[in-house]
Amino acid sequence: xxxxxxxxxxxxxxxxxxxxxxxxxxxxxxxxxxxxxxxxxxxxxxxxxxxxxxxxxxxxxxxxxxxxxxxxxxxxxxxxxxxxxxxxxxxxxxxxxxxxxxxxxxxxxxxxxxxxxxxxxxxxxxxxxxxxxxxxxxxxxxxxxxxxxxxxxxxxxxxxxxxxxxxxxxxxxxxxxxxxxxxxxxxxxxxxxxxxxxxxxxxxxxxxxxxxxxxxxxxxxxxxxxxxxxxxxxxxxxxxxxxxxxxxxxxxxxxxxxxxxxxxxxxxxxxxxxxxxxxxxxxxxxxxxxxxxxxxxxxxxxxxxxxxxxxxxxxxxxxxxxxxxxxxxxxxxxxxxxxxxxxxxxxxxxxxxxxxxxxxxxxxxxxxxxxxxxxxxxxxxxxxxxxxxxxxxxxxxxxxxxxxxxxxxxxxxxxxxxxxxxxxxxxxxxxxxxxxxxxxxxxxxxxxx
Amino acid sequence: xxxxxxxxxxxxxxxxxxxxxxxxxxxxxxxxxxxxxxxxxxxxxxxxxxxxxxxxxxxxxxxxxxxxxxxxxxxxxxxxxxxxxxxxxxxxxxxxxxxxxxxxxxxxxxxxxxxxxxxxxxxxxxxxxxxxxxxxxxxxxxxxxxxxxxxxxxxxxxxxxxxxxxxxxxxxxxxxxxxxxxxxxxxxxxxxxxxxxxxxxxxxxxxxxxxxxxxxxxxxxxxxxxxxxxxxxxxxxxxxxxxxxxxxxxxxxxxxxxxxxxxxxxxxxxxxxxxxxxxxxxxxxxxxxxxxxxxxxxxxxxxxxxxxxxxxxxxxxxxxxxxxxxxxxxxxxxxxxxxxxxxxxxxxxxxxxxxxxxx
Numbered sequence: 001x002x003x004x005x006x007x008x009x010x011x012x013x014x015x016x017x018x019x020x021x022x023x024x025x026x027x028x029x030x031x032x033x034x035x036x037x038x039x040x041x042x043x044x045x046x047x048x049x050x051x052x053x054x055x056x057x058x059x060x061x062x063x064x065x066x067x068x069x070x071x072x073x074x075x076x077x078x079x080x081x082x083x084x085x086x087x088x089x090x091x092x093x094x095x096x097x098x099x100x101x102x103x104x105x106x107x108x109x110x111x112x113x114x115x116x117x118x119x120x121x122x123x124x125x126x127x128x129x130x131x132x133x134x135x136x137x138x139x140x141x142x143x144x145x146x147x148x149x150x151x152x153x154x155x156x157x158x159x160x161x162x163x164x165x166x167x168x169x170x171x172x173x174x175x176x177x178x179x180x181x182x183x184x185x186x187x188x189x190x191x192x193x194x195x196x197x198x199x200x201x202x203x204x205x206x207x208x209x210x211x212x213x214x215x216x217x218x219x220x221x222x223x224x225x226x227x228x229x230x231x232x233x234x235x236x237x238x239x240x241x242x243x244x245x246x247x248x249x250x251x252x253x254x255x256x257x258x259x260x261x262x263x264x265x266x267x268x269x270x271x272x273x274x275x276x277x278x279x280x281x282x283x284x285x286x287x288x289x290x291x292x293x294x295x296x297x298x299x300x301x302x303x304x305x306x307x308x309x310x311x312x313x314x315x316x317x318x319x320x321x322x323x324x325x326x327x328x329x330x331x332x333x334x335x336x337x338x339x340x341x342x343x344x345x346x347x348x349x350x351x352x353x354x355x356x357x358x359x360x361x362x363x364x365x366x367x368x369x370x371x372x373x374x375x376x377x378x379x380x381x382x383x384x385x386x387x388x389x390x391x392x393x394x395x396x397x398x399x400x401x402x403x404x405x406x407x408x409x410x411x412x413x414x415x416x417x418x419x420x421x422x423x424x425x426x427x428x429x430x431x432x433x434x435x436x437x438x439x440x441x442x443x444x445x446x447x448x449x
Numbered sequence: 450x451x452x453x454x455x456x457x458x459x460x461x462x463x464x465x466x467x468x469x470x471x472x473x474x475x476x477x478x479x480x481x482x483x484x485x486x487x488x489x490x491x492x493x494x495x496x497x498x499x500x501x502x503x504x505x506x507x508x509x510x511x512x513x514x515x516x517x518x519x520x521x522x523x524x525x526x527x528x529x530x531x532x533x534x535x536x537x538x539x540x541x542x543x544x545x546x547x548x549x550x551x552x553x554x555x556x557x558x559x560x561x562x563x564x565x566x567x568x569x570x571x572x573x574x575x576x577x578x579x580x581x582x583x584x585x586x587x588x589x590x591x592x593x594x595x596x597x598x599x600x601x602x603x604x605x606x607x608x609x610x611x612x613x614x615x616x617x618x619x620x621x622x623x624x625x626x627x628x629x630x631x632x633x634x635x636x637x638x639x640x641x642x643x644x645x646x647x648x649x650x651x652x653x654x655x656x657x658x659x660x661x662x663x664x665x666x667x668x669x670x671x672x673x674x675x676x677x678x679x680x681x682x683x684x685x686x687x688x689x690x691x692x693x694x695x696x697x698x699x700x701x702x703x704x705x706x707x708x709x710x711x712x713x714x715x716x717x718x719x720x721x722x723x724x725x726x727x728x729x730x731x732x733x734x735x736x737x738x739x740x741x742x743x744x745x746x747x748x749x750x751x752x753x754x755x756x757x758x759x760x761x762x763x764x765x766x767x768x769x770x771x772x773x774x775x776x777x778x779x780x781x782x783x784x785x786x787x788x789x790x791x792x793x794x795x796x797x798x799x800x801x802x803x804x805x806x807x808x
Contacts, residue, residue, distance in 0.1 A: 024589060031767055042592075048569065055592045058764060060754045071660070073672070205767035212535055228769055232535035299555075299776075300594035303768025 020051050020266040028059045028068055028077035031205045031302045032222040033313055034104045034251050035078045036292055037333060039301045041277035049276075050269035058300070061203035062161040069254060070095040076270065078103060079254035082163030082349045084375045089350075091163065091358050098260055099252035100271045100380035102341045103278075105332035107250050108166055108241040109226035109317070110173060112141070112218035113211055117236040117320075119144045131323055135243035135414060138177020145179050145196050148217075158202040158210060158219035162191060165250055168352040169241045170199065170220035175433040176244075176415040184357040185441040191356065193441055211235050222250075223312040223331070224304045230318050231308050237319050239414075242327055246412035247336055249345035260380065271384035275339055276393060282334035289314050334398070341381055343405035344421025346372035351424045355434035357441040368424040378405055469496045482800045484793050487511035540775035545782070548775040556596035563591040595756060601783065604757035607674055608746045608791075611681025612739055618682070619689035619738070620731065624719060626690070627697020627727070644687040648745040651683045652676070652752055673755035680749040685742035692734025696727030732799035739795055743788045758784055 029035040038056055041047050047054045059065040059077070066083050068074040070093060084097035112120065123140040125133045148155040159167040162184075171181040174197055182195025192198050202210045207221045212234045219225075220241075229235035241248055253274060260267045280288055293313050297306040311318050315328040332338045347368045353359045382401065388394035409420035417430045429436055439448045473496060477489045490506040522542050529539040540548075574586045595603070626633040659676050666672040700723060708718045724731075750759025762780050765773045 019585075023587075053589050053592050056594075058767075060763075064754070205769065208535070208769060232769075234535055297770070299764065299768055299770070303764065303770055303773075305770045308770075 020269045021263040022075070022266045023051055024053045024055075025075040025266070025270070026055045026057060026073070028057055028065045028074040029301075030062065030065060030078060030203070031058055031304075032078075032107075032251075033224055033296055033302060033309055033331065034107045034222055035301065036281055036296060036313075036331075037103055037253075037274050037277040038078055039295050040280055040292060041273040043295050044277065044280060046273035046276045047270070050273050052266070052269055052273065054270075056300070062164065066093060066097075066254075069097065069256060072256075075259060076253060076255040079252050080161055080164045080166075081249055081252050081345065082165065082168070082353070083161070084252060084254045085346055085349050085371065086163040086353065086358070088375050089359070089371055091353065096257040096374075097254045098257045098375055098377050098380075099254050099341055100260070100267060100377045100384070101253040101274050102249055102339050102345065102376075103251040103253055103274075103333075105247045105250060105336065105338045106240070106242040106329060107312075107331045108169060108220060108222045109237040110170060110218065110220045110239050110241075111207075111211070111226045111229045111235045111237045113214075113216075113235050114233075116141075116144055116217050117238070119147065120238070132319075134239070134319070134325070136238045137414065138174050138179055140177070141174075141238075142178050149196070154198050155196065156198045156200065156216045158207055158216040158221070159199050160204050160207075160221060161201060162189065163349075163353065163358065165241075165248075165349075166220040166222070167191075167199065168349065168356075169244055169248075171352070171356060173220075173239060173244050173414065175431065176413075178433075180433055181356070183435070183441045183446070185443070186360045187443065191358075193357070193443075194445060208232055208234060224302060224308045227308045227311040227318060228304060230311075230321055231305070233321065237317070240317055240327060240330060242330060244414045246410075247329065247332065247338075249338075249342070249348075252341065260377070267380055268384045268387065271381060272388055272393075275381075275384055275388060278334040278339045279394060279398070282332065282338075286315060286328075337398075337400050339381070340400055340403075341376040341378050342403075342407050342421075343369065343372040343376055343378075344407045344419075346376045347421040347424050348419060351419075351428055354424075355428055355431065357435055360440055362425070362437050362439075365423060365425055369422075372421075373405070376405070378403075466497055470498065478800070482793075482797045534774070536769060536774055537771050540778060544775045545778045548772055549779045551772070552597040552776065552779060556598045559593055559596045562593055566591050566593070597761065597779075600756065600758050600761045601787070603674070604746060604750065604759070605787070607677045607750075607755075607757060608681055608739075608742050610674070611678035611746070612685060612742045614678065615682040615686035615738060615742065616689060616735065619686040619734070620693055623690045623693025623731070623734070624697050624723065624727075626694035627700075628719075628723070633694065633698075640687060640690060643683075644691075646684070648680050648684045648749050649752055651680050652749055655679045655683065656753065673753070676753060677746060677749050677755045677757065681742040681746050684745040685738040688737035688741060689731070689734035692730045692737070693727060696730030696734075697723055699730075700726045728803045729799070732795065732803060736792060736795045736799070739791050740788065743784075743791060747784055 027038060029038055042054055042056055057074070059068065059074075062080060062083065065074070065077050066079070066087065069077050069079075070087070079097075079099070081099075081102070084099050086092050087095045087097045120136075120140050121132070123143060124136055127133050145155045157170060159170050161167065174181045180194060180196045181199055182191050182197075183193040184191045185193055190200075200216070202216065202219065204221050204225055207219045207225045208228050210216055211219060211229065212232070218235070226237040226240075230237065241250075253271075255267065281292055290310065293306050293310045296302045296309050296313070297304060302309060311324070312330050315326060315330060316324050317327045317330050318324040329335075350359065350368050350371060354363065382399070385394065385399045389396050389399070406421045409418055411418040413419070417427075419427050425437055428434065435441065435446065439446050441447075470493065473489065473492050476492075477486075480486055480488045487507060487510040490503040490510065494500055494503045494507075526541045526543070529541040532539040570589065574588075577583065577585050622636070626636055656676050659672060659679065663672060663675055666675075704722050704726065705718075708722050713721070746757065747759040747762070749755065750757040751763045752759075754760055754763065758780055762777050765776045765780070
């Protein structure tokens with residue numbers, strides 16, 4: 001009781017400094033393990049410490065979630081990194097959404113059906129012990145897709161939203177293996193123009209059921225829905241996004257620009273709570289992960305069986321049944337400055353939108369930088385981080401105080417193409433498959449360039 | 450009736466028994482109404498009626514239904530494990546019972562958390578008062594998840610609201626249709642076209658319209674509740690409307706003529722003549738409407754993700770945990786039982802408000 005009293009008083013002392021303008025909030029999320037910072041901030045009382053009274057509500061799909069944030073039914077939400085960017089530049093629904101907090105690195109995988117796996121397997125090089133050699137490139141899937149095409153059957157794969165990380169990761173992987181995932185155009189937003197593999201949208205939790213029903217032959221989705229396929233025996237994850245792009249940025253926490261402007265203290269307070277949750281998740285070499293797994297397995301959060309969630313949350317990943325391998329960084333929530341909203345992360349997503357025709361025209365490099373700085377808000381992040389450091393709740397060294405917002409150029413992609421967020425157009429010119437400078441897509445195909 | 454020892458029957462006792470039986474006979478109607486018909490033979494036996502005769506009635510009203518249920522459960526228990534899904538075997542009755550228990554425990558645990566939340570809030574507010582910041586003291590409701598029992602309550606409130614609105618529209622409209630061939634002619638084609646429309650088709654329209662018109666949603670009447678309730682209204686008003694019109698139009702002409710001869714005002718005619726005669730059919734319509742409304746509600750909640758039992762079912766389907774199927778079955782049984790009870794309530798109301806023997 002006494003401890004609780006001091007805690008409450010501690011909360012008051014902070015509230016003194018920073019009184020949230022709006023303290024009753026409703027946040028949306030999709031049933032995926034990377035919503036963990038929200039669940040932890042709630043369960044560990046970090047929101048309450050900041051004087052915030054938060055209700056967490058699962059949403060049916062990414063579109064509903066985005067629409068509800070725009071209409072104000074939700075104050076904020078766990079979002080795909082592409083969603084705030086696309087909304088701000090007006091692809092799909094138009095609204096100015098910003099992010100003060102990047103939620104995690106990695107955490108996705110690509111799964112194919114058992115049938116496709118059996119067809120792929122003979123092509124894949126083996127390790128000495130007979131297990132397939134990882135990472136598995138899409139080169140080994142290409143003969144399967146060609147076979148489908150020769151038989152006159154469409155090869156269909158699922159991803160979760162047109163501007164989702166998963167759409168871009170799946171496209172990246174396929175294109176790196178010479179399989180064309182198709183273009184978007186101004187008039188055709190199905191994204192299947194000149195495609196070898198037809199990609200369509202399915203909400204994350206429905207992926208296994210859709211694969212099982214035979215509607216799609218594979219999918220790219222976040223955890224636990226790849227491990228669920230293994231447990232259900234309906235599919236085999238072939239690659240994780242960590243292997244497609246080492247430590248790629250994943251979800252963000254999205255709010256409207258209007259919300260951040262109207263409620264600056266609330267924005268700082270919620271960012272503080274989320275940073276603390278991320279610290280807790282990665283603390284002492286992931287020591288808290290089992291507890292996090294138990295929390296996530298509750299039916300109000302992700303709800304899948306704890307053992308399925310634990311498979312990826314505790315630094316391993318099970319490919320084929322029984323083939324469990326160590327991927328210590330499969331889910332990163334705080335290490336490597338994971339929560340800092342880097343402009344270069346935003347630029348990468350924008351390059352992919354351009355690469356596949358969602359951004360219909362060539363844009364100058366400055367445009368990329370400008371959009372990134374409109375949506376990604378490290379200033380809000382650092383304000384929250386400073387407050388945490390001053391209160392002794394975080395370590396000064398854990399935050400990149402002096403960065404210009406661009407990560408070092410990296411070539412740690414599956415196709416070893418080098419990415420520098422400062423030169424998006426030069427980056428795009430390196431890909432054999434994808435739009436180049438000056439090219440546009442119309443009904444008759446790619447023109448210009 | 451003779452007594453065993455051949456003694457002269459005690460007339461006073463006989464009379465008491467006859468009285469008791471008469472009372473039981475009277476009560477029998479009510480027991481039937483609430484679905485406890487099997488109580489009658491039991492009471493009769495207790496009152497000393499011939500056990501042999503009553504045993505037959507008991508067999509028909511109690512044992513046969515019990516055997517039916519027993520056979521169903523046995524078949525379920527035997528067949529369920531045969532079906533292997535990717536979430537494991539279909540759960541049998543035992544697994545479903547267990548999950549029902551778990552859901553109840555969840556509810557209790559969540560209430561405990563709510564109490565802890567309130568306690569923390571009290572401490573916080575107390576601290577504020579001590580610091581002289583009384584204007585900042587606020588009382589907030591608990592922010593945790595709704596439990597299974599909460600979801601049931603939400604669904605019941607929603608269906609009640611939707612059904613109430615439907616009744617308020619359908620009964621007057623039905624009376625007008627029944628009384629005036631003109632109104633009937635105008636409305637009939639619309640009724641025929643809109644009656645078969647599925648709730649899933651109404652939902653998007655209702656959602657958009659409600660979102661546009663009901664901008665400042667209050668906490669007591671959230672938008673999601675209004676949307677679900679209106680969808681229920683749109684689907685459930687037809688049976689009441691049609692049956693009311695039918696009931697009103699088929700009133701004995703003589704009765705209406707008497708009204709005319711007496712030069713009763715129109716409203717009095719409706720109150721004294723039309724409504725009492727049409728009541729049995731109106732209630733038949735209401736019962737059908739409530740049944741439709743309850744079915745529609747679950748579908749609407751599933752599709753729109755509005756709080757309630759439908760959302761519970763969909764969330765569990767999405768969770769895909771090994772307990773999900775059993776939990777969904779708990780929900781299916783709950784939905785069925787509640788639907789049955791709602792129908793019984795309407796039946797009881799009908800019995801209370803009408804004098805007709807045809808129910």
